[in-house]
Amino acid sequence: MRLPSPTTSDRRGVHEGRPYELWLPGAEPPWPAMVIVHGADSRKETHATFARACRSRGWAAVTYDQRGNGESEEPLSPAAVGDVGRMAALLAGLDEVDARRVCARGSSMGGFMVIHAAAISDAIAGVIALCPAGEQHLLDGVRRDRFEMRIDRDSFEPWLGEHDLRDAVQLMGAKPLLLMHARGDEVIPYTWTEELAETAADPVEAIVVPGGHHRSLQHDAELQEVALRWLEKALR
DSSP, X not given: OOOOOOOOOSEEEEETTEEXXXXXXXSOSSEEEEEEEOOTTOOGGGGHHHHHHHHHXXXXXXXXXXXXXXXXXXXXXTHHHHHHHHHHHHHHTSXXXXXXXXXXXXXXXXHHHHHHHHHHOTTOOXXXXXXXXXXXXXXXXXXXXXOXXXXXXXXXXXXXHHOOHHHHHHHTTTSOEEEEXXXXXXXXXXXXXXXXXXXXXXXXXXXXXXSOOTTTTXXXXXXXXHHHHHHHHHTO
16 A cells, blocks of 8 residues: 655745745634754754644744754854744745744754744744753763764854853743653753743743653654644733
8 A cells, every 4th residue: 555645845945045844734824833943963854744733733834954954054153043033034924924923943952042042033922942952962062073063163162151041041031932851861851941941931831751762752743732732822
């Protein structure tokens, strides 16, 4: 028996240097929208499952290659934080999208990026962060050459040393923040997510799932639905 191929994105392109794929729902507009940000040593295609989940619930979504990864030409640098806001602006520019409900979801380094971006960008209304990395986790990985991605170390390392994700969480203010972590994460301890949740203002929720590993939450269909429902309620 031949199985049908998974549905693909509706549009591909490059926006301000970022190769992206756009996913559009068939629901009646206005649509909420989601910027989906992958982690280190990854690419936009790895989060297509969540993009499809967004589309099926009536959300527009965009996945893109972070600097230093996938089809991106530039190395990773502090400018990657601003890329999240630029992709949010791409979604907000669609006539069918409700610009007041553009959110961002990131995993690991992507979770780090979306929190920092939401702290400085009015274009991002809420955040889902899966097993988010902190500055020290990333610094340790860079200094030990654990990453395959291309990195502008002269700019990225000092920038990491000057920032603290807990401060960014506070700067998010009242923007909804959903944190999700696997208790069995072997890369970033789940207690880090609990610490971030204690720092955040309401509305915030931390979901710690028994077992699992660093990447196990990314493609969990049940948790994807939980996350989208939580944001939909928080954004009303």
